[in-house]
Amino acid sequence: MWEVLDRLFEKSIKLLAFISLLLLSFIILFIFKESLIFFRAVPILKFITRNTWNPLAAPENLSILNIILGTLYVSIVAIIIALPIGVGSSLLLSGYVKEKPRLILRGLIDVMAGVPSVIYGFIGLLVLVKFFERVFDFSSGESVLAGGILLSIMVLPYIISTCDETMGKMYEKYSIAAKALGISKGYIIRTIVLSQSIKGITAAAVLALGRAMGETMAVMMVIGNAPIMPKLLGKCQTIPSLIALEMGMAEVGSLHYHALFAAGFVLMAILLIINIALFYIKRSMSQL
Structure with a gap:
């Protein structure tokens, strides 16, 4: 009976995984189909290398270079702020906090x-x-820096959860042998746990970056939503905020409507490229 239940559970998991992949494929195909109509009017290279976004003008004025840079800028600022704090918090939780307080803090x-x-x-x-x-005394507090700080707080739980799981296992694995040799806890954490957790830290960075680049509402409320060249203390706009703000007012079937789908397609492509690049970096680091 247990063998039958195990097989049934295994097939159910495989079926759910297949359905998830199928849904993801349909979403990507739908966005690509809607984007293709726009790319027939405006080549993708012009769309991503020019810096004018004016839906009321000619199709050539629909381009998102500034918006792409704004998306990357805000997300990178968030990761620069959040990653050291998240890694440090994970080291603290895995090595210095006792089990019961650790569970409370993780909760x-x-x-x-x-x-x-x-x-x-x-x-x-x-x-x-x-x-x-x-x-x-800024004329407007809405800026890339404000968006980056806010995003860093939002992605911090993902970094801590991913890193803490990896570092906790590493500490449990090496702590007994290290204590038997008389090695201090601080030395274990600095030289062994941290170095052996590079893969987990990389995975946390990828997860946090994807979360940051896809965030819409919170970022939209603090960055000013101006499709101009982003500066650290100036306003900017991200691709998710652009889609959220303008999709409701774009006429269905218009070039503006399809341009917003094209912007979403570019965002997915950027995330895919970043994930592939970080995957190869992580694999090369593990071979050293």
């Missing part, structure tokens, strides 16, 4: 991941943006 961190993005955006608008305006 609180997981709760952070479940907070709706609009709540983060509302707090960022009322606290972060106002802080920049009052303390630093």
Whole structure:
């Protein structure tokens, strides 16, 4: 009987995985089909290398270079801020915090991941943006930096969860032997746990980057949504915020409508390229 249940469970898991891949394939094909109509009017190279976004003008004025750069800029700022904090927090949880407090802290961190993005955006608008305006006397606190700081808080739970799982296993694996040799806990964590967790840290960075580049509502509320060349203390616009703001007002079937699908297709392509590149980096690092 147990063999039958095991086989049934295995087939169910395979079926669910197949359905998931099928749904993902249909989504990609649908976005590609809608984008292809736009790419027949505007070549993809012009679309991603020019910096004018004006849906009311000629098709040649629909291009998203500034918006691509804004998406990358905000996401990279978020990763630069969040990754050191996340790795340090994971080292602390895996090596220095006892089991019961560690479970409580992990629970609180997981709760952070479940907070709706609009709540983060509302707090960022009322606290972060106002802080920049009052303390630093900016004409507008809405900026790449504000979006990066807010995103870093949002992706922090994903980094900590991924790194802590890997580092906890590494610490359990080597701590007994290291203690028997009289090696200090700090030395174990710095030289063994951290170095053996590079794959986990890379996976956390990839996961966080994908989450950051795909975030819409929270970022849209604090970056100013101006399709101009992004600066750290200036406004910008990201591809998700562009789609969210303009899809509702774009006429179905118009070139503007298909241009928004094309922007989504470019975002997926960028994420795919980044994931492939980081995969090969991680594989080359593991062979050293």
